[in-house]
Amino acid sequence: MQTGRRSLLGLAAAGLASGGIASAREAAAGAGLAARGLVVPRADRKKAAPPPNITVETHRGKVRGSVDDGIKVFKGIRYAATTEGLNRFRPPKPANTWPDVRDALAYGPMCPQVGVERAGYTASWTYDKDAGEDCLVLNVWTPALHDQRRRPVMVWLHGGGFSAGSGSRNVFEGTRLCQRGNVVVVTLNHRLNVFGFLYLGHLGGAEYAESGNAGMLDLVAALHWVHDNISAFGGDPGNVTIFGQSGGAAKVSILMAMPQARGLFHKAIVESGSQLDGLTPDEATKYALTFLAAVDVKPTELVRLAKLPTDALVAGLNKIMSAPGPKPNYSPVVDGIVLPKAPWQPDGPAVSAGVPMIIGSTRTETTALLGANHPEYFTLDEASLTRSLTGWIPDKDIPRVIAGFRRSMPAASPSELFFAITTDRRVRQQAWTQAERKAAQGGAPVWLYELDWATPVDGGKWGSPHSLDLAFVFDNVAKSEAMVGPGPEPQRLADQMSGAWIAFAQNGNPNTGGVSAWPPFAPDHRATMVFNTESRVVNDFRGDERALLASLPPYRVSR
Numbered sequence: 001m002q003t004g005r006r007s008l009l010g011l012a013a014a015g016l017a018s019g020g021i022a023s024a025r026e027a028a029a030g031a032g033l034a035a036r037g038l039v040v041p042r043a044d045r046k047k048a049a050p051p052p053n054i055t056v057e058t059h060r061g062k063v064r065g066s067v068d069d070g071i072k073v074f075k076g077i078r079y080a081a082t083t084e085g086l087n088r089f090r091p092p093k094p095a096n097t098w099p100d101v102r103d104a105l106a107y108g109p110m111c112p113q114v115g116v117e118r119a120g121y122t123a124s125w126t127y128d129k130d131a132g133e134d135c136l137v138l139n140v141w142t143p144a145l146h147d148q149r150r151r152p153v154m155v156w157l158h159g160g161g162f163s164a165g166s167g168s169r170n171v172f173e174g175t176r177l178c179q180r181g182n183v184v185v186v187t188l189n190h191r192l193n194v195f196g197f198l199y200l201g202h203l204g205g206a207e208y209a210e211s212g213n214a215g216m217l218d219l220v221a222a223l224h225w226v227h228d229n230i231s232a233f234g235g236d237p238g239n240v241t242i243f244g245q246s247g248g249a250a251k252v253s254i255l256m257a258m259p260q261a262r263g264l265f266h267k268a269i270v271e272s273g274s275q276l277d278g279l280t281p282d283e284a285t286k287y288a289l290t291f292l293a294a295v296d297v298k299p300t301e302l303v304r305l306a307k308l309p310t311d312a313l314v315a316g317l318n319k320i321m322s323a324p325g326p327k328p329n330y331s332p333v334v335d336g337i338v339l340p341k342a343p344w345q346p347d348g349p350a351v352s353a354g355v356p357m358i359i360g361s362t363r364t365e366t367t368a369l370l371g372a373n374h375p376e377y378f379t380l381d382e383a384s385l386t387r388s389l390t391g392w393i394p395d396k397d398i399p400r401v402i403a404g405f406r407r408s409m410p411a412a413s414p415s416e417l418f419f420a421i422t423t424d425r426r427v428r429q430q431a432w433t434q435a436e437r438k439a440a441q442g443g444a445p446v447w448l449y450e451l452d453w454a455t456p457v458d459g460g461k462w463g464s465p466h467s468l469d470l471a472f473v474f475d476n477v478a479k480s481e482a483m484v485g486p487g488p489e490p491q492r493l494a495d496q497m498s499g500a501w502i503a504f505a506q507n508g509n510p511n512t513g514g515v516s517a518w519p520p521f522a523p524d525h526r527a528t529m530v531f532n533t534e535s536r537v538v539n540d541f542r543g544d545e546r547a548l549l550a551s552l553p554p555y556r557v558s559r
Contacts, residue, residue: 053146058229061098065140066105071175072142074233075168076108079225080136080218083191086306089198089211092136092221108137110166111192112314114321119372121457121465124482126170133195133310138188138222139167141174142233150236152505155186155226155265159246159273159467161559162215162331163193176475181502184235186226190218194291194317197330199284203299212284212333216254223255223264241267241505245470247559249273253434254332256352257343267508269358269501271469272365274430276344277556278334287328294319329558344434353443356508358501359435359521360449360529364463366422371462378415378461385414392425397552404548419463424545425555427466432546433554435521445520447510449529450541453493456485472497472531492533500529 174185196215
């Protein structure tokens, strides 16, 4: 009898996990009857509710997910094979099939990368701890499974330039977007830095012809996975929006120029990272030689690269990135194959002329991009302002540009002028140019925006920094207090921006009840949505700044 009592009490405990408190009470009552020698009639026993069906059959095998606040979540799904060993520096290969149900409950590894110091305003956001070359994994959030519905799909490309980051930070979690807009959200990891953009085509011949864009081909492989599998997750493969911020926005810009990606996405959003050009093969080869020297591999023995441990490659990358002086740039290459031409030079890519876009920036991008690692920029005087603009503006033009910005911002401090000028040069001029070239195609429309709300954290010193939009676009204000601060205002921004992004993903137009009428950008009025607690549309916003800088040669961004 004692054995039977333990068994029934075990069922009672199990009821806490599988059937809730009520089921546990029923099981415990049954255990009490058994202890008194009574038999519990089978008809009186209530079965615990079955767990939700969170198993999905992909083209490579079944995966089992979890539930977050009613949203089905699948993490760490492999979308291509490992890139270790002989697969290094080559286009991704299809993943192997698996016979059993594979758990998709935890994020997969990020690409190996050199660590960077995190600013305090990002303290609320989690960062991956695990890295490895077997990093071609993605994550899916969906409102429902097995209901035969086809929802808009939003595929996020993470920032960090082409060198760092991952798609697994908590600010990128898609639960709230799914709840708000009945969409399916996908985030992913791919190859970065030398693992994804080491161009060996000139050194190793046809075998390595696409090596300088392997990381971009990973993204194409992920989009193929979405096309082939997302309907099983409740998504519509015919309605896919790619969106990204910073380096992720640059990846969106590049994908729009890649023939291999044509037809795999249908809308695009570029947040604070318009990428207009790419490396030339000669530039990329110079950077490759720098890396080969750091890992002691001769250009004639490239096969040795496949045999080096991952740690040796990371050590070589760290060696050259920590050395004084200019840094090598491992990013997409205009190789004539993956990228037939510079993506947005001298005009927009014809391959994506029919894809509508949203393009924008934040008001003071460089308080984070520059000020986070150089606190001296927050305390400039007139003399140091002039010195600090060297490299951003031709020396002969610095007095003219400072005077012009001072007319527009008469109360601004030297530091505020520095951040305004460098934000225009580093981010906004590229966004303006990209919008102009997209509109000039006469195909699908483009919408332009600027996020002007200032975060109150650290006494307001950051203004509207780079990455401020992440909390709002994903409606993840609660996961971002170190960046956006407390109070109701951040949620008002999130309601507007996430609502506009969802509307765009649904039907290709960002206009919603949450913002005033937002017309597409056109050269005659240059309409810009200025996001703030009270958002508004302004024609030719910052037109005086644009005209002041128009005669300067473009600033080339290194990512």
